[in-house]
Amino acid sequence: MSARSWLFVPGDSDRKLARIEQCGADAVILDLEDSVAPEQKPAARARVGEFLRASTAGGGAPPRPQLWVRINPLDSTLAEADLAAVAPAAPAGIVQPKTRSPADAIALRHRLDELEHGHGLRSGSIRILPIATETPAALFAMGGFAQVGARLAGLTWGAEDLSAAIGATASRESDGAWTAPFEFVRSLCLFGAAAAGVAAIDTLHADFRDGAGLRASCERARRDGFSGKLAIHPDQVAVINACFAPTAAELAQARRVVELFAAHPGAAALSLDGRMLDIPHLRLAEKTLARANTLQA
Numbered sequence: 001m002s003a004r005s006w007l008f009v010p011g012d013s014d015r016k017l018a019r020i021e022q023c024g025a026d027a028v029i030l031d032l033e034d035s036v037a038p039e040q041k042p043a044a045r046a047r048v049g050e051f052l053r054a055s056t057a058g059g060g061a062p063p064r065p066q067l068w069v070r071i072n073p074l075d076s077t078l079a080e081a082d083l084a085a086v087a088p089a090a091p092a093g094i095v096q097p098k099t100r101s102p103a104d105a106i107a108l109r110h111r112l113d114e115l116e117h118g119h120g121l122r123s124g125s126i127r128i129l130p131i132a133t134e135t136p137a138a139l140f141a142m143g144g145f146a147q148v149g150a151r152l153a154g155l156t157w158g159a160e161d162l163s164a165a166i167g168a169t170a171s172r173e174s175d176g177a178w179t180a181p182f183e184f185v186r187s188l189c190l191f192g193a194a195a196a197g198v199a200a201i202d203t204l205h206a207d208f209r210d211g212a213g214l215r216a217s218c219e220r221a222r223r224d225g226f227s228g229k230l231a232i233h234p235d236q237v238a239v240i241n242a243c244f245a246p247t248a249a250e251l252a253q254a255r256r257v258v259e260l261f262a263a264h265p266g267a268a269a270l271s272l273d274g275r276m277l278d279i280p281h282l283r284l285a286e287k288t289l290a291r292a293n294t295l296q297a
Contacts (some may be wrong), residue, residue: 002294003027003066004228004244005237006156006201010035011069012044017051020065024237026228027066029095032082033073041078045085052089068129070095074104080111087115093127093153098134098161101141105130105148112151124150129201132192133157133185136165142192154199156230157189176213190225202226208233218243227291246292257285 003026009016011032020028030051036044048069055067069086071094072078083094096108105128112126128151132138145152159171159182171182178186186203193200202221205214214236218229222244229240246254260270261282269278 002227002291003199004295005231005240006068006228007065007231007234007237008035008070008204010044011048012036012040014047017047019234020067023065023234024241025065025231025234026241027068027092029068029070029230030086030091031070032078032086033070033097041072042081045082049085049089052086052091056090066092068093068095070097073098074108075100083111083115087112087126088119088121090121091126093129095156096128096130099130099132100135100138102144102147105145105152109148109151127151127153129153129156131156131158133159133189134161134165136162139185139188142188143195145192145196145198148196152196152198154201154227155189155193155196156201157185157203159185159203176216194225199227200225202229204230204232205236206232208236211235211239214239215243245295246288250288251292254285254288257281258289 005025006027006029007023007025008029008031009020009023011017011030017030030048032041032044032048052067052069069082069091071082071086074096075098087094094108094112096105099105108128112128113123115121116123116126128148130145130148130152132142132145132155142155145155159178162168162182162185163171166181168179168181171179173179177183190200202217205217207213208231218240221229226244228244231237231240256272257277260272260277261267264270269276271277
């Protein structure tokens, strides 16, 4: 999955929905959960379904940005109505909050199977992005998401609900770094995604006016292996897109590594600029080039 920026947009805001095409995000998450007041949820549900149908009318290429929907938690009384309203309109995927374990994502997969079949949609076309760290119990199941199968698009994480669940008075240090428990949670998301063979999407930077802090957060996330980041304001999108795209220097180095191994077929270790390279370096270079090609396309 190549999306770098994942922008949340409240599903009940006509003004914000109208600006989606100009936001620059790779993916937009039409939100039916936390950003929508309880009394507004039925109207938001209907509005998002209508918006999706209008965006995909006429066939052809999928809309840009990708349109995803964050439903309410699967064990709530709201999730079924959310799915019934939005799945027939063929969103790119469902963001699943409060995911307690891979079993929750598997249950959502089965429900999407039924809805796609019932509405004549291509099987497996609606993918799933679990927010996989919002409950304490979820942390003990992070290694099992490969069971979800091909619908699984990635894993992301969040700190707010988890902070409340454990009674943490803060999730960040005074310098903005995550406290030890939440740095651990972030790492679990990263390794859980890698174990499942999917993208790891970093959580949001809540202070949307803090451009320097956002850039530093993105740079750390990309360094560590995340491929994108959640956003809560359009002003965050350009920074996220820039930070999660390979630089010209990275691409040039990746091409050199690939060309070096191509010139020495069968070699398992080679030297470049006085540095020893082996097969993991080749694989990383290939991934860098593949990601650049995907983003360019």
